Amino acid sequence: MxxxxxxxxxxxxxxxxxxxxxxxxxxxxxxxxxxxxxxxxxEVDPLDRLKASAAADDKKKGKGDRLRAASGKDxxxxxxxxxxxxxxxxxxxxxxxxxxxxxxxxxxxxxxxxxxxxxxxxxxxxxxxxxxxxxxxxxxxxxxxxxxxxxxxxxxxxxxxxxxxxxxxxRQQNITNAFPDSLDMMLVCVEAGQSLDQAIMRVAREMRGGFPDLAEEYEIVSQETKAGKDKTTVLKDMADRCGVSDISSFVTVLVQSQQFGTSIADALRVYASEMRDKRVMRAEEAANKLPTKMTLATMMLTVPPLMAILIGPSIYAIAVNLGR
Structure with missing residues (x-):
């Protein structure tokens, strides 16, 4: 120093x-x-070097302007x-x-x-x-x-x-709160005769106003499935994007149901019931935490005024008597 x-x-x-x-x-x-x-x-990527060489050759032949796509570079x-x-x-x-x-x-x-x-x-x-x-x-x-x-x-x-x-x-909290309702709606759609893909599209459309995060994930699943991507990969990608354990378990249930040929409606019914019970348990857990969280605030806001009311007059009287 x-x-x-x-x-x-x-x-x-x-x-x-x-x-x-x-x-x-x-x-x-x-x-x-x-x-x-x-x-x-x-460092120059060899693939970029090949692309530049091909573009130069096309330009020499008079095809560069016609074949080149207008792309804004980052x-x-x-x-x-x-x-x-x-x-x-x-x-x-x-x-x-x-x-x-x-x-x-x-x-x-x-x-x-x-x-x-x-x-x-x-x-x-x-x-x-x-x-x-x-x-x-x-x-x-x-x-x-x-x-x-x-x-x-x-x-x-x-x-x-x-x-x-x-x-x-x-975002994870919003998805967790909306997931049980989406399962109930998906179960209704499947039991009404729709396929799983149609049910996902309908749930995404119906939940867009109230739960946009989960609805957006369902829309991505629907669009990727339409594009021809493997359904198992699409569902696993959804679980990775959400990062919620309930979604990961749901994807596992759907994949196993698809692999073993069991009824998707039965799997959705059982899992939707478990998600409803789990949501009730989360609400009860949050309610049971409230008294503990409020104890310190209650003591800080209640005890000092109470002590001032009970002991304040006695302290004032003692101070007046000692002053005499």
Whole structure:
């Protein structure tokens, strides 16, 4: 710490009160200028090289303008090596988390990391401006200066992750609450003579107004099934996108019913009854938690006024008598 204070004093004496901030800023710019070209360097994919060669050949033959499709290129694509995880497992984990939060764009991972980077820099800029104003008014230490600059940057960096986590929890809660009703409606449709695909389409259409998250998942299942995708894969993808244990169990029941040739209506009837019982149990659990949660608040809001009413007059009388 003594060396740090000596260095800070030397910089302040030579460069003025803004000296430490100027040195930190110059070091940051220097590191950015050195590291960004390395991080932003993107290796040329051999497939892209083949596509470019084929496009050049088509253009020479006069067919390039006719065969080329108008496609808007993502502006962040050239920064993909910097904005996207290079590890396949890490990339898949982030992509699955964004899917479960409801962000299905193919560039969602890239945009998520770009927001983290941009908001982190914005927080550093705000912290630097605040540190500049404070250092002009009072003498600050190096520790205070680092806290003022780094804390807003850290908040800006972790803000998108917090937002995605909250969005994921809210969406999973909405899906969990809507799932028993969707099973009852699906059971009615199947028993009325509709197939499972038609029942899913009808449930998605009927639940769009009240439960849009679950209705959107059913619509995706219906569209992928129409496109010819395997039904088992479609259902498992739905379970991965939702991230809810009830949906995963439901998908397992449907897959097993399809594989063993049992009645889907019977499976839906049993599982819908279990989901209704489970929803009642969740409601009872939440109700039983309320007294425990309210105990502390009740004590804090009730005991002090009660003590003031009961003991207040006695304390006042004692104070008056002692004062005499």
């Amino acid at each position: 003594e060396y740090v204070e000596q260095i800070q004093t030397l910089i302040t004496d030579n460069l003025g009160p803004y000296g430490p901030l100027m040195v930190v800023g110059l070091l940051g710019v220097f590191l950015i200028l050195i590291t960004l070209p390395v991080l932003l360097r993107k 502006r962040l694509e050239k920064y993909a090596n910097f904005l996207e995880p290079q590890n396949a497992e890490e990339y898949s984990a982030v992509q699955l988390r964004l899917l479960q939060a409801g962000y299905r764009s193919k560039n969602s991972v890239r945009i998520f990391h770009f927001l983290q980077f941009a908001l982190g820099l914005f927080g550093l800029a705000i912290g630097g401006a605040y540190a500049m104003v404070q250092s002009a008014q009072v003498t600050v230490t190096a520790q205070d200066l680092a806290l003022w600059v780094l804390v807003p940057g850290g908040i800006g960096y972790f803000l998108p992750r917090y937002w995605v986590t909250r969005r994921l929890q809210t």
